[in-house]
Amino acid sequence: MNESIxxxxxxxxxxxxxxxxxxVCGISRSTILRLEKRGFLTPVxxxxxxxxxxxxxxxxxxxxxxxxxLDMGLQYDDxxxxxxxxxxxxxxxxxxxxxxxxxxxxxxxxxxxxxDKNHLTAEIINLPEYVCYAKxxxxxNTENRYNDMYNMYNELIKKGYKPHSSKPVFVINKRDDFxxxxxxxxxxxxxxxxxxxxxxxxxxxxxxxxxxxxSALYYGSYDNFRETYLYLSKKVKELGLKPIDYPxxxxxxxxxxxxxxxxxxxxxxxxxxxx
Numbered sequence: 001m002n003e004s005i006x007x008x009x010x011x012x013x014x015x016x017x018x019x020x021x022x023x024v025c026g027i028s029r030s031t032i033l034r035l036e037k038r039g040f041l042t043p044v045x046x047x048x049x050x051x052x053x054x055x056x057x058x059x060x061x062x063x064x065x066x067x068x069x070l071d072m073g074l075q076y077d078d079x080x081x082x083x084x085x086x087x088x089x090x091x092x093x094x095x096x097x098x099x100x101x102x103x104x105x106x107x108x109x110x111x112x113x114x115x116d117k118n119h120l121t122a123e124i125i126n127l128p129e130y131v132c133y134a135k136x137x138x139x140x141n142t143e144n145r146y147n148d149m150y151n152m153y154n155e156l157i158k159k160g161y162k163p164h165s166s167k168p169v170f171v172i173n174k175r176d177d178f179x180x181x182x183x184x185x186x187x188x189x190x191x192x193x194x195x196x197x198x199x200x201x202x203x204x205x206x207x208x209x210x211x212x213x214x215s216a217l218y219y220g221s222y223d224n225f226r227e228t229y230l231y232l233s234k235k236v237k238e239l240g241l242k243p244i245d246y247p248x249x250x251x252x253x254x255x256x257x258x259x260x261x262x263x264x265x266x267x268x269x270x271x272x273x274x275x
Contacts, residue, residue, distance in 0.1 A: 014056060017054065025063045125212075126212055131195065139187060145249075153194055162197040171190050172191040173188060211244075212273070215272075217268075241275070245273040
């Protein structure tokens with residue numbers, strides 16, 4: 001042990017026990033030991049006789065930075081990549097970008113319910129890639145979609161797929177009549193899609209690549225959803241956009257969740273992939 005560390009250990013005025021830093025950082029002793037095992041943390045000094053471990057202020061700041069990364073939604077492998085690369089990689093930046101996208105969408109939806117005002121706005125956004133367990137059905141109304149989505153969700157769980165925790169379920173509505181200013185209550189085909197963990201990708205899953213979309217955010221009952229489709233059509237013409245796929249209803253409320261939310265307070269994002 002070099003002279004400077006010997007002096008610090010002897011004085012012990014700027015070193016802390018594992019219990020002390022655990023208390024100020026709000027984590028357990030076992031968590032600190034796991035951070036050491038992962039290579040994120042190294043004690044300044046370990047007493048060979050007692051086994052006591054001592055840390056300094058830099059160890060505390062390292063722990064707090066790791067906690068901040070975890071709060072951002074990064075995993076330990078992502079954090080290791082950050083440190084090993086000297087401050088980040090394009091892949092890690094893309095993960096943060098997707099995280100920001102998810103948080104922004106969640107903020108917008110929660111804010112609409114709190115304000116409790118009629119709302120319908122359009123914007124161009126970029127959707128990330130989705131790996132989905134998907135099936136096509138045919139039906140007339142929202143209740144059909146609810147039931148089909150619920151049954152399919154139940155099916156994928158039984159098959160062992162892991163639903164993605166931060167990406168919403170959605171329905172691809174195979175219709176384009178609204179682009180001509182019409183929206184009739186007719187039976188149409190639709191594809192129910194449940195995003196799953198990319199590690200679950202198989203022959204039964206479908207990958208929807210990242211794409212640019214015209215998005216209409218709607219607050220209110222699905223009984224008035226016709227106006228949302230026609231509003232989207234109007235914006236397509238105003239902005240001179242060219243649709244390249246069928247529209248998607250993002251964040252469709254599941255039946256169990258729907259029982260806990262007033263139908264007049266549903267928040268729905270209708271998106272149309274465009275060039």
